[in-house]
Amino acid sequence: MSTETTMNGAQLLLRALGDQGVDTVFGYPGGAVLPIYDELFKQNSIRHILVRQEGGAVHAAEGYARSTGKVGCVLVTSGPGATNAVTGLTDALMDSIPIVCLTGQVPTHLIGNDAFQEADTTGITRPCTKHNYLVKSVADVSRIVHEAFYVAKSGRPGPVVIDLPKDVLFAQGPYTPPPPAGKEHKNYRPRLKGDLRAIEEAVALMAKAKKPLFYCGGGVINSGPRAVQLLTEFVKLTGFPITLTLMGLGAYPASDRQFLGMLGMHGLYEANWAMHDCDVMIAIGARFDDRVTGKLDAFSPGSKKIHVDIDPSSINKNVRVDLAIVGDCGHVLEDMIKVWKARQAQPDKKALAEWWRKIGEWRARDCLKYKSSKELIKPQYALERLYHHIKDKDFYITTEVGQHQMWAAQFLKFEKPNHWMTSGGLGTMGYGLPAAMGVQIAHPEALVIDVAGEASILMNIQEMSTIAQYRLPVKAFILNNEYMGMVRQWQELLHGGRYAESYMDSLPDFVKLAEAFGAVGLRAEKPGDVDGLIQEMIKVKRPVIADVRVDKAENCFPMIPSGKAHYEMILGDEAAKTGEQKVSEDGMVLV
Amino acid sequence: MTKDRTVIRHTFSVLTDNEPGVAARIIGLFSGRGYNIDSMTVAEVDPEKNLSRFTIVTTGTEMVLEQIRHQLERLVSSRAVKDLTAEGPHLERELALIKVKGEGAKRIEALRLADVFRARVVDSTLESFVFEVTGSTEKVNAFISLMKDLGIVEVARTGVAAMSRGAKGM
Ligand SMILES: Cc1cc2nc3c(=O)[nH]c(=O)nc-3n(C[C@H](O)[C@H](O)[C@H](O)COP(=O)(O)OP(=O)(O)OC[C@H]3O[C@@H](n4cnc5c(N)ncnc54)[C@H](O)[C@@H]3O)c2cc1C
Ligand SMILES: Cc1ncc(C[n+]2csc(CCOP(=O)(O)OP(=O)(O)O)c2C)c(N)n1
Ligand SMILES: [Mg+2]
Numbered sequence: 001m002s003t004e005t006t007m008n009g010a011q012l013l014l015r016a017l018g019d020q021g022v023d024t025v026f027g028y029p030g031g032a033v034l035p036i037y038d039e040l041f042k043q044n045s046i047r048h049i050l051v052r053q054e055g056g057a058v059h060a061a062e063g064y065a066r067s068t069g070k071v072g073c074v075l076v077t078s079g080p081g082a083t084n085a086v087t088g089l090t091d092a093l094m095d096s097i098p099i100v101c102l103t104g105q106v107p108t109h110l111i112g113n114d115a116f117q118e119a120d121t122t123g124i125t126r127p128c129t130k131h132n133y134l135v136k137s138v139a140d141v142s143r144i145v146h147e148a149f150y151v152a153k154s155g156r157p158g159p160v161v162i163d164l165p166k167d168v169l170f171a172q173g174p175y176t177p178p179p180p181a182g183k184e185h186k187n188y189r190p191r192l193k194g195d196l197r198a199i200e201e202a203v204a205l206m207a208k209a210k211k212p213l214f215y216c217g218g219g220v221i222n223s224g225p226r227a228v229q230l231l232t233e234f235v236k237l238t239g240f241p242i243t244l245t246l247m248g249l250g251a252y253p254a255s256d257r258q259f260l261g262m263l264g265m266h267g268l269y270e271a272n273w274a275m276h277d278c279d280v281m282i283a284i285g286a287r288f289d290d291r292v293t294g295k296l297d298a299f300s301p302g303s304k305k306i307h308v309d310i311d312p313s314s315i316n317k318n319v320r321v322d323l324a325i326v327g328d329c330g331h332v333l334e335d336m337i338k339v340w341k342a343r344q345a346q347p348d349k350k351a352l353a354e355w356w357r358k359i360g361e362w363r364a365r366d367c368l369k370y371k372s373s374k375e376l377i378k379p380q381y382a383l384e385r386l387y388h389h390i391k392d393k394d395f396y397i398t399t400e401v402g403q404h405q406m407w408a409a410q411f412l413k414f415e416k417p418n419h420w421m422t423s424g425g426l427g428t429m430g431y432g433l434p435a436a437m438g439v440q441i442a443h444p445e446a447l448v449i450d451v452a453g454e455a456s457i458l459m460n461i462q463e464m465s466t467i468a469q470y471r472l473p474v475k476a477f478i479l480n481n482e483y484m485g486m487v488r489q490w491q492e493l494l495h496g497g498r499y500a501e502s503y504m505d506s507l508p509d510f511v512k513l514a515e516a517f518g519a520v521g522l523r524a525e526k527p528g529d530v531d532g533l534i535q536e537m538i539k540v541k542r543p544v545i546a547d548v549r550v551d552k553a554e555n556c557f558p559m560i561p562s563g564k565a566h567y568e569m570i571l572g573d574e575a576a577k578t579g580e581q582k583v584s585e586d587g588m589v590l591v
Numbered sequence: 592m593t594k595d596r597t598v599i600r601h602t603f604s605v606l607t608d609n610e611p612g613v614a615a616r617i618i619g620l621f622s623g624r625g626y627n628i629d630s631m632t633v634a635e636v637d638p639e640k641n642l643s644r645f646t647i648v649t650t651g652t653e654m655v656l657e658q659i660r661h662q663l664e665r666l667v668s669s670r671a672v673k674d675l676t677a678e679g680p681h682l683e684r685e686l687a688l689i690k691v692k693g694e695g696a697k698r699i700e701a702l703r704l705a706d707v708f709r710a711r712v713v714d715s716t717l718e719s720f721v722f723e724v725t726g727s728t729e730k731v732n733a734f735i736s737l738m739k740d741l742g743i744v745e746v747a748r749t750g751v752a753a754m755s756r757g758a759k760g761m
Binding site for chain 2: 122132188312317
């Protein structure tokens with residue numbers, strides 16, 4: 001090996017990151033990763049964003065990844081640095097977000113000795129990553145980095161950890177350039193093309209459908225803009241209705257007439273009823289999550305189910321389907337459209353018209369209707385006004401977890417993919433603020449808003465300091481109900497109104513808090529204040545915390561209580577009449 | 592929706608890269624998702640290609656068994672997964688070492704039974720034998736249960752190794 005091509009492990013690492021197109025790393029230093037920080041110091045091509053807690057780094061990388069379609073990159077030290085990253089890694093695994101997380105490790109000869117800041121990082125992260133590596137030799141550094149990026153982004157995306165002992169970072173070794181396409185991994189090659197015969201069968205089923213429904217999810221967004229475009233084309237071509245999951249919002253233009261809105265626990269009446277009554281369901285890149293299906297044996301009982309997914313383990317996991325197509329939804333949609341056109345498929349116009357008429361009736365129920373107020377700011381009203389002011393701008397929304405998240409999903413409309421970032425599978429409070437930070441780094445000119453709850457945002461509020469340091473004009477739009485509203489809602493409806501520990505006492509003054517972080521603090525207390533607050537928030541080119549004091553007692557509807565069927569959905573006006581809901585014991589044990 | 596809740600026993604063969612942590616990944620997958628492991632064996636089978644082969648005997652409903660196969664396939668380190676039970680006739684063998692202590696008639700009876708089961712004597716003293724028996728799990732179970740009355744001291748079993756019949760490989 002010529003001396004020119006050998007470098008130390010930290011240099012090899014940075015070179016490999018560069019070759020993988022990494023321009024931003026979210027991280028936090030410590031003893032075990034100092035050699036990497038030393039090399040970062042000497043270069044300019046990779047920007048390091050110093051977060052305030054490693055958990056924030058992973059969520060920021062998730063926001064960056066979801067809003068760009070690229071792999072997010074994280075760098076943390078050994079021991080506590082790595083364990084702080086675990087929640088974010090689990091979040092990325094559940095939501096199929098591609099992340100490469102570099103963790104420092106004690107030198108190889110000390111591994112297993114309970115050395116200072118040693119943690120069994122590969123052991124701890126095995127169940128919360130798609131794959132992980134412990135690099136034992138400097139000769140493997142660059143090869144493993146290339147492989148990790150490939151694994152993170154191909155097939156069903158997910159987080160990958162590379163654990164790097166300190167001695168490996170100092171040792172000298174050769175560089176391996178990225179392998180050519182097709183040689184990225186010795187055997188991991190997810191199937192992209194769907195089985196053509198199954199696709200033909202699917203199209204035949206669809207052409208005969210009388211009450212069809214597309215049910216699509218995050219997988220379409222994972223697949224990329226081409227898949228989104230093809231989905232829109234196919235939905236238009238067929239004239240069928242479509243519903244999206246929480247993770248799928250943006251995969252089909254929300255303003256289009258064929259879109260029925262989100263389905264599921266807090267989904268729209270028309271979407272859930274269409275799901276219940278449909279005769280052919282075309283599931284694409286969605287995983288039949290329990291928030292979506294409700295009571296399994298009452299879920300869409302009369303439909304033939306077609307399921308397109310790149311991960312065979314998503315198929316027949318919760319719900320038995322009639323026709324499985326394993327493949328990338330972009331590739332499969334392309335073939336479906338071809339076959340549909342080649343067959344000159346003509347759906348039953350009369351049946352479809354009848355189906356749309358039925359859907360029209362459900363729509364007329366106007367399930368998101370809420371009682372407006374002149375005294376209190378209704379959270380729905382705040383979001384309607386927010387949407388009014390941002391709809392013509394290039395906006396990105398992240399959320400925390402709770403009622404505000406569900407209202408955001410219901411009231412904000414996404415016309416394109418990658419503009420909606422939320423923690424769906426894990427439901428991680430504290431996700432939204434750091435995620436917004438990551439989005440803003442990737443899109444410096446865009447309007448990035450974290451729709452937050454006052455409880456959630458406190459879980460990673462320290463990232464306001466990062467936001468200030470990098471002058472990121474992120475807006476935290478807090479729907480402050482002084483409650484863990486989602487918890488309070490369950491306690492009201494299911495636990496006799498015993499509000500155990502869900503009241504948020506001793507909240508900070510968010511306006512002063514904003515100022516303490518060098519941001520702008522705004523507050524609205526009356527419905528009349530809302531428009532002004534939003535306009536001001538958008539106008540200032542600085543970070544903002546907006547404290548919107550909303551009705552503390554408002555509940556989020558529609559709601560399908562855990563373990564109940566779609567037809568047992570509760571609507572706002574009905575709930576006001578009936579009070580506490582009877583949930584079976586089976587339902588009570590569910591989350 | 593048809594949901595068959597009958598629990599059945601299946602044997603899987605899994606070919607993986609022989610690298611650190613693979614066994615932990617597989618065991619973690621089973622424990623994390625609440626699947627059963629009745630038996631699991633593993634050894635390197637191809638040093639040149641660096642491959643290990645796991646044989647896993649598990650029980651579950653049809654839906655769970657399908658999940659198990661997909662979850663195993665999904666591991667980045669896994670090369671090939673076969674549900675031997677689903678795919679047709681296959682062989683299952685395990686080996687057991689059985690230490691029996693006894694004198695007089697019992698000792699003679701133990702030897703006679705060992706002969707019937709084609710168990711070999713691999714160690715003997717004046718008061719004990721160690722038998723080695725190979726065969727299907729049922730055969731090994733039968734042998735051990737007969738030996739119970741003849742003074743078993745201890746048993747060590749390898750768990751099942753399995754492969755399909757016929758010319759085709761994995
Ligand atoms: C408080 C709260 C309430 C919630 N309420 C609801 C609700 O009412 N409605 C709702 O929908 N969700 C709700 N969720 C979210 C829910 O928990 C799940 O996260 C969500 O439903 C999953 O979305 P998905 O099915 O689109 O799957 P994702 O998690 O986005 O998974 C993507 C699927 O697509 C597949 N895939 C990935 N890439 C590709 C590709 N290239 N080609 C093909 N397939 C691919 C994957 O294998 C996977 O099966 C809620 C969450 C919280 C926190
Ligand atoms: C880390 C974490 N802990 C606990 C929960 C359970 N949980 C779900 S929503 C919620 C309350 C959120 O309150 P807030 O952020 O104020 O939002 P709101 O529901 O009031 O809009 C809690 C505690 C969670 N999702 N994440
Ligand atoms: Mg709240």
